[in-house]
Amino acid sequence: MITIDTPYLPPPRFIWPNGAKCAFMLCFDVDGETTALSEDPALASRMTTMSQCEYGPDVGVPRLLGLLDHLNLPATFFVPSYIAEQHPRMMAAIVARGHEVGAHGHLHEKLAHLTPEEEKAILIKSTGILEDITGKKPVGFRAPWFEINPGTPDLLAEHGFLYNASLMGDDVPYTHPSGLIEIPGQWMLEDWEQFAFNAEPAWGVTPENCEKVFDLWWREFEAMHDFGCCFVLTLHPWLSGRPSRVRLLEELLTKARAKGHVWFARGHEIAEYVRDHPEARREVNFDHPSFTP
Numbered sequence: 001m002i003t004i005d006t007p008y009l010p011p012p013r014f015i016w017p018n019g020a021k022c023a024f025m026l027c028f029d030v031d032g033e034t035t036a037l038s039e040d041p042a043l044a045s046r047m048t049t050m051s052q053c054e055y056g057p058d059v060g061v062p063r064l065l066g067l068l069d070h071l072n073l074p075a076t077f078f079v080p081s082y083i084a085e086q087h088p089r090m091m092a093a094i095v096a097r098g099h100e101v102g103a104h105g106h107l108h109e110k111l112a113h114l115t116p117e118e119e120k121a122i123l124i125k126s127t128g129i130l131e132d133i134t135g136k137k138p139v140g141f142r143a144p145w146f147e148i149n150p151g152t153p154d155l156l157a158e159h160g161f162l163y164n165a166s167l168m169g170d171d172v173p174y175t176h177p178s179g180l181i182e183i184p185g186q187w188m189l190e191d192w193e194q195f196a197f198n199a200e201p202a203w204g205v206t207p208e209n210c211e212k213v214f215d216l217w218w219r220e221f222e223a224m225h226d227f228g229c230c231f232v233l234t235l236h237p238w239l240s241g242r243p244s245r246v247r248l249l250e251e252l253l254t255k256a257r258a259k260g261h262v263w264f265a266r267g268h269e270i271a272e273y274v275r276d277h278p279e280a281r282r283e284v285n286f287d288h289p290s291f292t293p
């Protein structure tokens, strides 16, 4: 076994506020019933599959909100507007606690399957519904399935969005030519790959042990803390609202906070900071021996 005595520590990629070494953006994608309905509307009659999806808004979100209250930490909830309409009490509970609500389609539509006109119409419709329900126009967007079209960043900027959280080309935020901020994520920091399972339609493989998932996420967090990155964790309440996984999240958040110098922030706070401090980002520089400026 190789022992690393002195871990490699490059200069940080990003200068975070108040001496923080990394940012921690906790996201909940509250897909609820649209998990099934966006795949096939006929699944509406599949009671067990639908009930598993409904567990998210009905049981998972309240439990997760309780954990956030307990830890006094903020989160960003990306909600398809159909789900926001179906679960008004859930939305009120999220908003009352000051968490951010971001756009996530209406029925969790796959953007790649839409024409530019359809994509624009759904963006306008879903944004309007969220604004009516929360009293605030969303400024953040997470594409359903994380997949956007080439025209999506410009479309979001034209409609007043401050940031997108869908691409994966970096591990610190960057700015699109339109001025839209990108807060990139990655599949490793997603719970679907770890926990999803449904018999038919077949979703996921085998629900993983929480210890394995904690190890996966904690190792990435610790390294991102050292490298000055933006740790973007994306969870689905129908998966991560199950009891043992709420415990997993409690352990992860508690340990991350205890490490110190972590900025727990909503997406809009990160995007506003990036917009107002363009000098904070350190571009990769192949001409420099350490690949930083």
Ligand SMILES: [Zn+2]
Pocket (backbone or CB within 6 Å): 029, 030, 031, 104, 108, 143, 144, 145
């Ligand atoms: Zn989603």
